[in-house]
Amino acid sequence: MNKLLTTLGVIVLLFLSSCGSRTGNGELVGVGQRGKWFEPKPYGMVQIPRGSFTMGPNDQDVAWALNATTKTVSVESFWMDETEITNNEYRQFVYWVRDSIARQLLGQQFEEFLIAEDNNGNPIDPPFINWEERLDWNDEEYVEILEEMYLPEHERFFRNKEIDTRKLKYQYEWVDLQQAAKKSNRYNYETGEYEGMVDDYKGGRKQIEDRSSFIMKEALNIYPDTLCWIQDFTYSYNDPWTKQYFWHPGYDDYPVVGVSWKQATAFSIWRTRFHNSALKAEGDYPVQDYRLPTESEWEYAARGGIAQNMYPWGGNYTRNDQGCFLANFKPLRGNYVDDGGLVTLPVGSYEPNEYGLYDMAGNVAEWTSGAYDESAYSFTHDMNPNYEYNALPDDPPALKRKVIRGGSWKDIGYYMQCATRTYEYQDTAKSYIGFRCVRTHLGR
DSSP states (O other), rough: HHHHHHHHHHHHHHHHHHHHHOOTOOOOOOOOOOOOOOOOOTTTEEEEOOEEEEEEEOTOOOTTTTTTTOOOEEEEEEEESSSSHHHHHHHHHHHHHHHHHHHHHTTTTTTHHHHEEOOOOOEEEEEEEEEOOOOOOOOOHHHHHHGBBBBBBGGGGGGGGOGGGGEEEEEEEEEEEHHHGGGGSSSEETTTOOOOOEESSSEEEOOOGGGGGGEEEEEEEEEEOHHHHHTTTOOOOOOHHHHTTTTGGGGTBBBBOOOOHHHHHHEEEEEHHHHHHHHHHHOOOOOEHHHHHHHHHHHHHHTTTTTTTTTTTTTSSSOTTTOSHHHHHHHHGGGGGGTTSSSSOOOOSOOOOSSSSSSSSSSSSSEEEEEOOOTTHHHHHHHHHHOOOOOOOTOOOOGEEEESSSTHHHHHHHHGSSOEEEEEEEEEEOOTTEOOOOOEEOOO
């Protein structure tokens, strides 16, 4: 009986091993049993299908009549935030940076706030932050250590103890694939080394040593410029928005403003790391990077699948058949409140376009990833067209211009049009510019 059981066990093992291998017959079958993968819908985003459209102004646009440029282009499918990033969503980023700095400070004396070794006991340098450890800002042992994160007493308004937002710097990395793709910067398999030079975007240029030379590192203050409400409008009483717009719960669902192009880019990088870290902890596959939309993606999404439409809602007018305005902008050259708001309004206050996207016209203008060049349509590719330029510190201001789209609460109707493009400088923050993120769709 024992011999029979042993024989049957050997047969079963042989059968399972032959089926599991799938390589004994010499056929090309791929590796592993990975199964089918379906990309779930990201929270708060809508899918924009791949397609082609005519990019640029139509023949009714008088302002472009003398130098109108149009171009038929195709774009890949992508996910896009259905609304602009709100104050409350951006505040999650700010709080994460604040808490990460606090945990690093505490980790110098309390080792439980940092992970200095991996599961095998090997040292991790620099150590990871331990987000599982509870952080109590009022703990007597922590108060003295965290004191340096607050404004010094002589700088406090009305003796209010507040976080020094000047210290909220996000240290992040990103890989410069554009420089890595240059032929002169490729790895030489014959010599076994790199031979090119790479810009570090801090004004320096260095020899490429290995793959790490393409990793760009930056530390950026990420707190919105709340003073932009006063700076942008001379002789105008906008102090209440400066004091409360970003942090008060009454403005949670309003679009974040006072965020520069560089800060919006940093937010996108953080959002990618934040999401993928959670997926990795669950043993799931990472997703594509969150990023600012390219100029072509933004216009394609704004049109909502309607060819040659002047505005995102598909018509040629800013009012509906009942005489109500269809977006939050500056109608009638100064009657700000005729559309329902004075400055910004909560996101999604107006009807979405055919793709389900809100506020693609008005409320706040939106950063794109593209660098601004008047002739960009002439030299960009017709497949996923995009012109990006990472400006160096000493570059002239013209090279630091980034495309903004969609118009804002302070703009006249012309800037609401799908094809209208203008710019702002990448290191400026305005009370009328916000942003939303996109993510390239995986697979079909």
